Amino acid sequence: MNEDPRISRFQQMVEADPENELGQFSLGKAYLEAGRFQEAVTPLSRAVELNPRMSKAYQLLGDALHKTSRQEEAIDVVTRGVTVADEQGDRMPRDAMAEMLSQWGAPVPAFKEAVRLRPAEATAGAATPGFQCSRCGRPGGHLNKQPFKGPLGEKILENVCTTCWQEWIAMGTKVINELGLVLSTPDGQQTYDQYMIEYLQLEDR
Ligand SMILES: [Zn+2]
Numbered sequence: 001m002n003e004d005p006r007i008s009r010f011q012q013m014v015e016a017d018p019e020n021e022l023g024q025f026s027l028g029k030a031y032l033e034a035g036r037f038q039e040a041v042t043p044l045s046r047a048v049e050l051n052p053r054m055s056k057a058y059q060l061l062g063d064a065l066h067k068t069s070r071q072e073e074a075i076d077v078v079t080r081g082v083t084v085a086d087e088q089g090d091r092m093p094r095d096a097m098a099e100m101l102s103q104w105g106a107p108v109p110a111f112k113e114a115v116r117l118r119p120a121e122a123t124a125g126a127a128t129p130g131f132q133c134s135r136c137g138r139p140g141g142h143l144n145k146q147p148f149k150g151p152l153g154e155k156i157l158e159n160v161c162t163t164c165w166q167e168w169i170a171m172g173t174k175v176i177n178e179l180g181l182v183l184s185t186p187d188g189q190q191t192y193d194q195y196m197i198e199y200l201q202l203e204d205r
Pocket residue numbers: 133134135136137138160161162163164165
C-alpha cells in the first residue's frame with residue numbers, strides 16, 4: 001500500500017521527537033483528512049496534552065472522536081476546547097466547536113471573551129488598533145516589518161505577534177533538523193511553509 005507522503009513525513013517527525021506538539025497535531029490532521037479517524041485520535045490527544053492551549057487540536061480531536069462513535073469523549077473534549085479557544089480569543093475554532101456541540105445536542109459553554117481584552121502581556125513590537133495575533137489571540141505586539149518578502153511574509157506582519165513569531169523561529173529550526181529539510185529546494189521550502197502556516201494558525205486568514 002502506498003502511504004500518503006505527508007503522513008509518512010509527519011510520522012517521521014513524531015518518531016524523531018514525540019514531544020513535538022506540532023508534529024503530533026499535523027500527523028493527526030493528516031489522518032483526519034485521509035479519513036483515517038481511528039488513527040487520528042492518538043496524535044491529536046498527544047497534541048492537546050503537550051499544549052493545552054492549542055485550541056484547533058481540540059476541534060480536530062473532537063471531530064475524530066465523533067467519527068469513531070466515541071461521542072461522550074467528543075463532547076468532553078470539544079466542551080473544554082470551546083473554553084480554551086474563548087479564553088485565547090481564537091474565534092474561528094471557538095465558533096466551529098460551539099457549532100459542533102449544538103449539532104450534537106450538547107450544552108455550549110457561555111463565552112466570556114471580554115476577559116481576553118486585557119492589556120497585552122507581551123508588548124514587544126508595535127501596537128495597531130484591531131490587531132489580534134492569529135496564534136495566541138493577544139491584541140498587541142505585532143512585528144514592525146515583514147519577516148521576509150512575499151504574501152506569506154505580509155500575512156505574518158498582519159496577523160502574528162512578535163512572541164509567537166520568535167516561538168516559531170525556534171520550532172522551525174526543530175522542524176528543519178528533524179525532517180532534514182533543505183530550504184533551497186522547492187519541496188523543502190514548501191514543507192517548511194506548510195508547518196509555519198499551521199503553527200501560526202494562518203490557514204484561514
Ligand atoms: Zn501571538
